[in-house]
Amino acid sequence: MTEYLTTGTNLPPYMIFPKFLLVSGLSETTKLLYVVLLDRTRFSMKNDGWTDTQGHVFIYFTIADMAAALHKSEMTIKNSLTALENSGLIVRRRQGTGHPNRIYVKIPSTQETQTDKKVSARETENCLVERQNIVPVTDRKLSGNKKEISNKYSEKRESKDSVAAYGKYHNVFLTESELCDLQREVSGWSQYIEKLSSYMASRGKTYQNHAATIRSWALRDRPASQKRNYDYEEGESL
Numbered sequence: 001m002t003e004y005l006t007t008g009t010n011l012p013p014y015m016i017f018p019k020f021l022l023v024s025g026l027s028e029t030t031k032l033l034y035v036v037l038l039d040r041t042r043f044s045m046k047n048d049g050w051t052d053t054q055g056h057v058f059i060y061f062t063i064a065d066m067a068a069a070l071h072k073s074e075m076t077i078k079n080s081l082t083a084l085e086n087s088g089l090i091v092r093r094r095q096g097t098g099h100p101n102r103i104y105v106k107i108p109s110t111q112e113t114q115t116d117k118k119v120s121a122r123e124t125e126n127c128l129v130e131r132q133n134i135v136p137v138t139d140r141k142l143s144g145n146k147k148e149i150s151n152k153y154s155e156k157r158e159s160k161d162s163v164a165a166y167g168k169y170h171n172v173f174l175t176e177s178e179l180c181d182l183q184r185e186v187s188g189w190s191q192y193i194e195k196l197s198s199y200m201a202s203r204g205k206t207y208q209n210h211a212a213t214i215r216s217w218a219l220r221d222r223p224a225s226q227k228r229n230y231d232y233e234e235g236e237s238l
Contacts, residue, residue: 015039020108023183025190026087029072030080034089034105036069037061041105058093058102167197178211186218 003009016038021031040059044050051057066077084090091104166172166179172193174182182189192214199205207213 016042018107023190024087025188026083027080027187029070029076030083032070033066033077033080034084036066037084037090037103037105038107052102056104058104060100061103062100166193168194169197169201171200172197172210174211182211182214186215188218189214192217 015035017031017035018038021034024031026034037059040061041057044057044059050059063074063077063081066072066081067074070077081090081092085092089106091106093102093104095102163173163175164179166174174193182192186192195217196207196210196214200207
């Protein structure tokens with residue numbers, strides 16, 4: 001039985017779902033696990049004895065208890081913990097044999113969690129745009145070589161979408177529509193953007209279409225037994 005809410009209704013216990021999770025590229029189970037860990041950390045913040053010598057708040061939460069809380073297998077929980085750790089959202093510290101790990105829950109910086117940035121009508125209607133490491137091509141100072149690459153890439157775009165640079169090295173160029181498509185089609189799309197950015201920066205590789213490259217890598221990664229190989233034939237360039 002349910003009832004309508006009124007101004008005097010006492011809400012049932014609830015957890016905070018941070019908005020940045022919506023564009024994190026994490027699986028739904030991993031997002032839910034983070035919410036549960038964050039909720040337990042909030043209680044630790046209100047009680048004494050749950051901070052280390054540096055003042056960092058931690059919690060104890062065994063994998064078995066997490067699995068029971070989320071009604072998931074322990075293997076699923078382990079995979080989600082690894083994903084959270086790789087994303088920098090938690091840190092686990094071993095406490096010795098027979099003792100559960102200390103878990104430190106982290107949040108992105110204030111700048112990275114800012115959600116009041118103005119977006120176009122297309123973005124608002126169709127997708128959530130990644131807010132990290134986005135630098136419009138027209139606003140960046142590029143070297144001669146990078147400027148030439150950017151111009152060539154922009155000239156091949158016949159749509160009205162603006163091209164923006166993504167990734168740690170600001171060298172992955174995507175239009176708004178391409179980013180929206182990747183968010184809908186590719187699981188872990190943000191990790192692929194960072195992987196492509198680092199790969200091109202370290203190897204000096206260039207690709208004709210970055211969205212197509214990310215989609216191709218994702219397709220190659222789907223079969224678990226298939227060996228991953230991100231090498232392409234020489235001569236491919238922007």
